[in-house]
Amino acid sequence: MDISPLYRSFLFVPGANERAVAKASQLPADRIIFDLEDAVASDAKPAALTRVCSAISDPDLASRALVRVNGLDSAYIAADLRALNTATPAALVFPKIEKVDHVLQIDALLQVFKGFQNTQVWVMIETPLGVLNVAQIMAHPRVTGLIFGPNDLRKSLSAQTSENRDALQTSLSLCVLAVRAHDKYCIDGVYNNFNDNDGLMRECEQGRMLGFDGKSLIHPNQIATTNQIFAPSIAEITHAENVISAFQSAIDGLATLNGEMIEELHVQQAKALLKQAQIIKQQES
């Protein structure tokens, strides 16, 4: 199965919410994360699992659906994997991953089943130990990407919420460093105040500036802003085209544009940005 090449917006949809699950295939998020973990109460877990397995059999969703399963040490993980094995989601998300041993455990569990050979493994980094071990976790070849979990992390840190996420800065940057060191994907955490579009916009801009590929979301009204901010802007596209054209007259591998130095690496960055813009244009046309 082809997996969507876009990573701007990852919308959590609680598996227990029948109406939300039914809506998911119509929503313009790049990815849908059906949640079986924290958004689902214990007594609702069996019905949520059945509902999510049925939802991901929809071909419109198959290529962009992830399922967040319950914790490795929970009573639900075996049932989750047994049921999802035949539903074959494009990706599984494992919460509260803290060390390489957890990834080895995941790898061993997935090998027990036949249905997960091509299933991506995404990990949530949302505990102090997870952040401290993130470089080794992301180095494991079975791991495709990381999703940051600010709520759990703030709770364990006894940290306060603030506009600039001051308490989380080190953790956010360590996650981006680990992902980039191993050429994986990095998705920023959710913004809880789903009616505050200005706050969401600020947090998306901050996440993109730090190096995240996209952001996880909790409400459909957060999708448009997130898709916009994690896409190249018209000004960035024009600048990228100008960089490429300026470098055509480079002397000894150096050119200038509006008083700024341009090297081959800037051309590579410009080409990557134009490729992303092209993929978005194709996807949205």
Ligand SMILES: CC(C)(COP(=O)(O)OP(=O)(O)OC[C@H]1O[C@@H](n2cnc3c(N)ncnc32)[C@H](O)[C@@H]1OP(=O)(O)O)[C@@H](O)C(=O)NCCC(=O)NCCSC(=O)C[C@H](O)C(=O)O
């Ligand atoms: C946050 C919400 C509980 C708010 O729900 P509600 O009050 O029902 O919102 P609205 O009335 O504005 O909803 C309007 C309609 O949109 C649908 N809806 C709402 N949210 C979603 C969604 N996420 N996906 C799909 N559809 C959605 C409603 O059903 C309404 O439709 P209708 O009934 O037909 O009118 C709610 O948004 C929500 O549950 N969000 C997701 C919560 C969640 O998944 N939490 C867990 C993941 S976040 C996390 O765990 C973070 C991480 O681990 C960490 O540690 O930080």
Ligand SMILES: [Mg+2]
């Ligand atoms: Mg969490």
